[in-house]
Amino acid sequence: MSEIARRSEFPDTRGWIRALPTFAASAPPFEPAPTPQETFLRWLTEAVQVGIAEPHAATLSTVDPSGRPDARMLLIKDVTDDGWWFSGDDRSPKGRQLDATPAAALTVYWRELGRQVRVRGPVLAGPPEVCARDFRERSVFARAVASTGHQSEVLADPAEYDRLVQERLAALEHDPDLVSSHWTAWCVAAEMVEFWQADAGRRHLRHRYRRAGDRWVAEELHP
DSSP states (O other), X not given: OOOOOOGGGSSSHHHHHHHSOOOOOOOOOOOOXXXXXXXXXXXXXXXXXTTOSSTTEEXXXXXXXXXXXXXXXXXXXXXXXXXXXXXXXXXXXXXXXXXXXXXXXXXXXXXXXXXEEEEEEEEEEOOHHHHHHHHHTSOHHHHHHHTXXXXXXXXXXXXXXXXXXXXXXXXXXXXXXXXXXXXXXXXXXXXXXXEEEOOTTSOOXXXXXXXXXXXXXXXXXXX
């Protein structure tokens, strides 16, 4: 790995950032599958095999009611023929934003392999049984926290948070199968999926799948 330059050696921040090393990673040969889901799962498997931490982490980008972009990191929960799945409380900021504008983008980046995947499309809420399964697969404490219903609100008193969590833990102890009615599993029903692989010579690979009716069209893009 290239030596990281020290900021003090440069006259300004721009010069220092421009000097930081890039594209030092190497990836296996790219072998696209017929569908983006198959290709993604192949790349995810390779990320797991090289030991990348949280290889299923992704950035979810949405827009608020004013059209301003918003983004946060989360974990992909499933990949099916329908698309890419994630979950959360429908009262959260992302839940409210998706209710107002049911479309999103997911971005996955595996730095160690120099790979990036971009997924864009409408967002659909899963059926009750899928939402319930997703909720029950969380740890008991995670279920308790998720069902307090105050995500991203101002926390004026930490003791109030502890009280709410203990209240939800007691409810789950009484009924282990309890599922929050607000818990939602969402699916990005991809219309476009792009696979990007870095090249030290800047001849980056860009392979895009584009939905055309009931089939996928694969295209190579300029770097």
